[in-house]
Amino acid sequence: MANLSVEMCGLKFKNPLIVGAGPNTKNVPTAINCMKAGFGGIVVRSMHMQHADEVKVPTTEMYRIHGNTKDFRKDLYSFQSTGAPAHIVHEDIPLGWGGASRVPSLEQWTEEVAKMVRSARDYDCTIIASLGWCGSNLTDESLWTLEAKAMEQAGVAAVELHTGPSPATEPGRFMMMDPDKYLGMPIKAARKGTKLPIFAKIPVDCCDAVGMAYFAQQAGADGVVPVTRWSTISMDIERETEPEWRGPGMGGPWSVPIMNGLLFRMRHADRPIMYLFSKEQGTFPQGGPVEIPIVPSGGVRSGADVIQYVMMGGDAAQICVQVIMEGVQVAGRIEKEMRDWMDRKGYQKLDDFRGKVRLLQPSEAKDMPQRLAVVDADKCTGCERCVKACPNEALSLSDGKAKLDVRFCEGCSACFYICPTNAISLTEAK
Ligand SMILES: Cc1cc2nc3c(=O)[nH]c(=O)nc-3n(C[C@H](O)[C@H](O)[C@H](O)COP(=O)(O)O)c2cc1C
Known part of the structure; x- marks a missing residue:
């Protein structure tokens, strides 16, 4: 049977499936559910000792699925959260984020995480703590140090830094990323508090997530986790304001090809990278590839998604929303899909195909299978929509x-999507 184990930064994971920080890991009971389901690791929901928005009115709709247009396609959903503690509606649930009735103190949170660590021993699951959610500690160096130290005391195997301002905070809505301030500082400050491996979660709302990953490596991170969710501002044009409290962060399955592009460039960057607002502002410091472990977080729903992230050079993969949508049993399904694929391809371990993606050369285009539209005359009503849509006439x-x-058909599939009676299919040209 294919071996899915991963080793990185001196840590061992029985498989590459790591639950991303979020509601699935907000407290001991939810974390244990993930452990029991067989995840190789979990990132505990980010702690935050203060929140810029704490005093504001919380929402009762903590989580939302974005896509409220008539053309909303279910497989293109984005799952959002405001990040606000819904303390009015969830008085009685245990400590932790995602509905906690109050903000835990650092001591309480340390004890909660220590309990998770103790439980994890029974399930061979690696526990990573996440610091600095919502950038509450944005500029306070001493808090990053303090939290890192506390999490080491709790017994976690590594810490992950939720760097960069969250979209739910004022800075997240207005700020351009300053890598020194929001990436370099937290890495160095956390290092003062712990000897554990430090993973920097890379903000995507910056000039260059690839450059940021390289920057994090140079600032001393042991691994990077691209990316935090995209900042958004939704709009209600009738009310001429946002339709809901704060444009939450967005992610979703649509982000997989984007992540592939980021991973590929992180592993293969060989050009100068420009950092906006860095100390070298105005110059073009020489960048380079990211050589430390990369654990992508975003869009994973299937074994195929994890496989492609590994092929692009990822070491493991985080999963958050799919665990919410499908339940913790998603771990078993994804593991099986990965094993089936590896067995079929003759791969015994992840290293057999890690980073092995082969991008096509232009000269290979002529050998690609060509798709052609086929019209089923019985179903066609002659509405002409496809005729108007075809870019090649x-x-x-x-x-x-x-x-x-x-x-003239180049298999673009515009006609396939526009046809109201499903009279058009696509087939491979002989
Ligand atoms: C409701 C919710 C809460 C989240 N809370 C955190 C958090 O506390 N810290 C963090 O680093 N990421 C948090 N995230 C982001 C996820 O860890 C993950 O990076 C993101 O959802 C993309 O991965 P996915 O497509 O697998 O969900 C949260 C995501 C959601 C949906």
Whole structure:
């Protein structure tokens, strides 16, 4: 049977599936659920000792699925959270974020995490603590140090830094990323508090997530976790304001190809990278590839997603929203999908295909399978939508039915998507 184990930064994970910081890991009971389900690791929901928005009115709709247009497609959802403690509606749930009735003190949180660590021994699960959620500690060096020290005392294997301002805070809505202030400082300050491996979660709302990952490496991070969620501002044009409290962070399955691009460039960057607002402002310091472990966080729903992240050079992968949507049993499903694929391909371990992606050369394009549209005349009503949509004028109307001129079809699938009666399918050209 294929071996899914991962070793990075001196840590061992029985598989590459790590629950991302969030509601699935907000307290001991939810964390134990993840452990029991077989995840190789969990990142505990980020602690925060203060929150810029704590005093504001919380929302009762902690989590929302974005996509309220009539064209909303379920497989393109984005799951959001405001990050506000919904303390009015959830008085009685245990400590932790995502509905906690109050903000735990550092001592309480340390004890909660220590309990998770003790439980994890029974399930061979590696526990990572996350510091600085919402950038509450944005500029307070001493808090990063203090939290890192407390989490080491709690017995975690590593710490992850939620660097960069969250979209739920004022800075997150208005600020450009200053890598020295929001990435370099937390890494160095946390290092003062702990000898444990430090993973820097890379903010995506910066000039260059690839450059930020390289920057984190140079600032002393042991690994990077791209990326924190995208800052958003939703709009209600009738009310001429936001439709809900704070544009929350967004992520979703649509982000997988974007992450692939980021991973590839992180591993292969060989060009100068420009850091906006860095000390070298105005110059173009020489960048380079990220050589420390990379654990992507974003969009994972299937074994195929984790496989492609590993192929792009990722060491493991974090999963958050899919655990919420499907439940913790997603771990078993993804593991099985990975094992089936590895067995079929003859791979015994992740290293057999890690970083092995081969990007196509332009000269190979002619060997790619060509897709062609096929019209089912029985279903075609002659509405002409496909004729108007085709960018290559390959479709015309003949005897009241759509007709394809294969010489011009490039298989773009516009007609397939626009056809109201599903009269068009796509097939591989012979
Ligand atoms: C409700 C919710 C709460 C989250 N809370 C945190 C958090 O406390 N700290 C953190 O670093 N990331 C947090 N995240 C981000 C996730 O860890 C993850 O990076 C993001 O959701 C993208 O991964 P996914 O597509 O697998 O969900 C949260 C995400 C959601 C949906």
